[in-house]
Amino acid sequence: MDSIFSVKNVNLYYGDKHVLKDVNLEIYKKQVTAFIGPSGCGKSTLLRCLDRMNDLIDDCKVEGEILYKGKDVKNYDAMDLRSSVGMVFQTPNPFPMSIFDNVAYGPRCHGIKNKKVLKEIVEEALKKAALYDEVKDNLKESGLALSGGQQQRLCIARCIAMKPEVILMDEPTSALDPIATLKIEELINDLKKEYTIVIVTHNMQQATRVSDYTAFFMLGEIVEYNKTGELFKSPKNKKTEDYITGRFG
Amino acid sequence: MSKRKFFDGLLNGITYLFSSLGIVILALIFVFIFSTGGSTLSFDLLSEDYYSTNYVVRYSSPYEGGNYVYSPSDNEYFSSKWGIALEDTTSIEGTDAISISYIDRESPLIDGLVNVSNSNYHHLEIGTYISTLLVNTEDGRVLSSSVRNGAEKMCETLNQAQTITNMNLSRGGGGIKGSLISTLYLILFTLILLLPLGIAAAIYLSICAKDNKITRALKTLIDMSSGVPSIIFGLVGLLIFVPMLNGIIGSDGHSLIAGALTMTIMLLPTVISTTKETIDVIPKKIINGSLALGASQTQTTFKIILPNAIPGILTSTLLAIGRIIGESAALIFVMGTQIQDNIILNQGSTTLATHIYNLMGLENPNTSLAAAIAIIILIAVLVLNILVKLVGLYFKKKGLK
Ligand SMILES: Nc1ncnc2c1ncn2[C@@H]1O[C@H](COP(=O)(O)OP(=O)(O)OP(=O)(O)O)[C@@H](O)[C@H]1O
Ligand SMILES: [Mg+2]
Numbered sequence: 001m002d003s004i005f006s007v008k009n010v011n012l013y014y015g016d017k018h019v020l021k022d023v024n025l026e027i028y029k030k031q032v033t034a035f036i037g038p039s040g041c042g043k044s045t046l047l048r049c050l051d052r053m054n055d056l057i058d059d060c061k062v063e064g065e066i067l068y069k070g071k072d073v074k075n076y077d078a079m080d081l082r083s084s085v086g087m088v089f090q091t092p093n094p095f096p097m098s099i100f101d102n103v104a105y106g107p108r109c110h111g112i113k114n115k116k117v118l119k120e121i122v123e124e125a126l127k128k129a130a131l132y133d134e135v136k137d138n139l140k141e142s143g144l145a146l147s148g149g150q151q152q153r154l155c156i157a158r159c160i161a162m163k164p165e166v167i168l169m170d171e172p173t174s175a176l177d178p179i180a181t182l183k184i185e186e187l188i189n190d191l192k193k194e195y196t197i198v199i200v201t202h203n204m205q206q207a208t209r210v211s212d213y214t215a216f217f218m219l220g221e222i223v224e225y226n227k228t229g230e231l232f233k234s235p236k237n238k239k240t241e242d243y244i245t246g247r248f249g
Numbered sequence: 250m251s252k253r254k255f256f257d258g259l260l261n262g263i264t265y266l267f268s269s270l271g272i273v274i275l276a277l278i279f280v281f282i283f284s285t286g287g288s289t290l291s292f293d294l295l296s297e298d299y300y301s302t303n304y305v306v307r308y309s310s311p312y313e314g315g316n317y318v319y320s321p322s323d324n325e326y327f328s329s330k331w332g333i334a335l336e337d338t339t340s341i342e343g344t345d346a347i348s349i350s351y352i353d354r355e356s357p358l359i360d361g362l363v364n365v366s367n368s369n370y371h372h373l374e375i376g377t378y379i380s381t382l383l384v385n386t387e388d389g390r391v392l393s394s395s396v397r398n399g400a401e402k403m404c405e406t407l408n409q410a411q412t413i414t415n416m417n418l419s420r421g422g423g424g425i426k427g428s429l430i431s432t433l434y435l436i437l438f439t440l441i442l443l444l445p446l447g448i449a450a451a452i453y454l455s456i457c458a459k460d461n462k463i464t465r466a467l468k469t470l471i472d473m474s475s476g477v478p479s480i481i482f483g484l485v486g487l488l489i490f491v492p493m494l495n496g497i498i499g500s501d502g503h504s505l506i507a508g509a510l511t512m513t514i515m516l517l518p519t520v521i522s523t524t525k526e527t528i529d530v531i532p533k534k535i536i537n538g539s540l541a542l543g544a545s546q547t548q549t550t551f552k553i554i555l556p557n558a559i560p561g562i563l564t565s566t567l568l569a570i571g572r573i574i575g576e577s578a579a580l581i582f583v584m585g586t587q588i589q590d591n592i593i594l595n596q597g598s599t600t601l602a603t604h605i606y607n608l609m610g611l612e613n614p615n616t617s618l619a620a621a622i623a624i625i626i627l628i629a630v631l632v633l634n635i636l637v638k639l640v641g642l643y644f645k646k647k648g649l650k
């Protein structure tokens with residue numbers, strides 16, 4: 001299996017706080033990888049390392065290597081890296097502008113001005129995000145006027161419009177109701193044909209439903225990393241077993 | 250229980266008393282200003298020059314004289330020979346003056362006077378001031394009279410005249426066109442400097458600057474300096490900007506540009522903090538959302554941050570305009586108190602507020618004109634405040650998160 005990200009001996013500090021400890025991880029192409037683990041164990045932090053969103057945090061220091069397609073992320077231009085590695089946040093964050101402009105935002109920032117081209121990109125992205133049928137008649141309406149689940153799919157569409165290779169999702173359904181959650185999960189199953197997806201989740205069922213690989217984190221370390229089926233069926237580590245059976249966390 | 254009720258009632262009573270007292274005092278101020286200045290307020294006031302126009306005229310063909318009839322009032326003096334009445338008054342500048350209070354329709358002076366400078370006939374109007382008069386009598390004597398001798402003497406001199414060799418007239422004036430334009434220019438140039446500086450600084454402080462001691466000290470400094478009395482900024486302007494500008498734009502002391510610079514530094518803290526407040530409430534997740542799509546910081550600033558900061562920018566602009574209109578102390582230092590009709594950017598001039606200051610410093614303060622300008626300022630400030638409210642309401646309705 002081809003890996004797209006190789007995380008090697010990564011240590012991360014916020015000031016003096018040692019948050020990621022010797023993390024090693026391979027993320028495989030066109031697979032869904034889930035990060036699970038108790039709150040504060042560094043799942044979001046590792047996710048942000050992958051598209052260098054940690055650059056935005058003052059006094060965050062990263063040691064070790066994170067290779068994206070064989071090249072250290074440090075050696076990418078941050079904007080190029082983020083165009084290729086998209087991110088969907090925990091709470092939907094559409095921009096205060098129309099649905100169309102939301103999806104066209106990324107391509108526009110990368111210099112695409114042709115109206116026809118933009119229209120095609122937007123339609124395609126909305127279709128892939130399974131939102132097109134719901135909004136096709138009011139693309140001019142504000143993105144903020146959508147429901148939470150629709151907003152989250154809009155954010156996914158916004159990401160897809162950039163034609164990324166990887167989509168990072170940080171608890172994308174934690175602010176949504178079960179039906180909206182189900183829709184996003186179905187969407188993830190569709191998207192993995194084309195994209196590599198990394199998803200942080202607190203929901204064990206969700207991890208088993210959507211992911212191919214699962215990494216279990218605790219206190220900044222990866223305790224266990226395996227195929228999802230095996231990790232949940234026969235955890236090798238006692239801590240993993242305790243966590244997935246709900247004995248703590 | 251009843252004791253508690255009693256004290257509640259007492260305290261409420263006191264509150265009502267003081268608040269109604271405040272309102273009554275405010276109302277009285279308005280009534281006073283409107284009753285003093287209301288009658289002076291007119292459209293002409295806004296479009297007229299402050300200084301009167303002077304004419305020198307003569308009447309050279311020997312004039313026999315008519316026999317005009319008019320019944321002058323107490324302080325009027327009527328020349329039945331020429332058919333005009335003169336009156337002692339005070340000019341707009343507050344000095345003694347003699348004005349023409351009546352002209353008979355048949356009077357030779359109405360259209361018979363010749364302007365010395367261009368030899369055209371001068372149409373004489375009621376309200377024109379006469380400052381000096383030089384005439385020839387029938388028997389060849391030369392007589393003269395001026396404002397200092399009063400209207401009665403002027404009228405006597407006129408009565409003995411056969412020809413008028415030289416008469417100094419002045420007309421118009423008392424308007425505030427110059428000060429109005431100066432105020433508008435000051436607002437314009439201040440905003441041109443203030444907005445880019447203020448907005449850039451606000452963006453720097455809330456987005457770009459690292460959160461460290463220096464940044465925090467800077468923020469505190471900015472917050473504090475919005476409370477600095479304006480006269481201190483005026484002093485800074487006088488000591489720094491005025492000499493500096495003398496070298497750069499060739500001004501000689503006071504200038505409108507120095508005023509704009511001074512207003513800019515005076516208002517910068519307010520604009521920075523108001524804009525910063527609106528930027529700070531833009532959710533971080535939206536800004537991060539933009540960056541996570543591979544947009545640059547600059548693109549994020551122009552496409553996300555600035556459009557969302559518009560309410561704050563508009564509000565601070567309106568507030569700044571209000572403060573420029575109302576400012577006097579600082580402007581007296583850097584723009585002077587000399588009223589101008591033609592506004593030149595590298596020369597001093599008065600705004601509406603310092604125009605009032607000038608008027609009240611005259612030998613005979615021109616209270617009614619001052620009050621009329623006060624009304625204009627009050628209305629402008631009122632309108633600005635209403636606009637601020639409307640801006641707030643509009644953007645609240647639009648519901649930017
Ligand atoms: N910007 C930051 N500055 C300093 N410390 C931070 C910052 N962000 C996170 N941390 C700390 O790093 C640790 C890991 O945080 P992180 O957000 O990665 O946890 P998480 O696994 O995503 O938790 P959750 O499941 O609650 O989202 C926590 O102890 C947190 O307090
Ligand atoms: Mg998290």
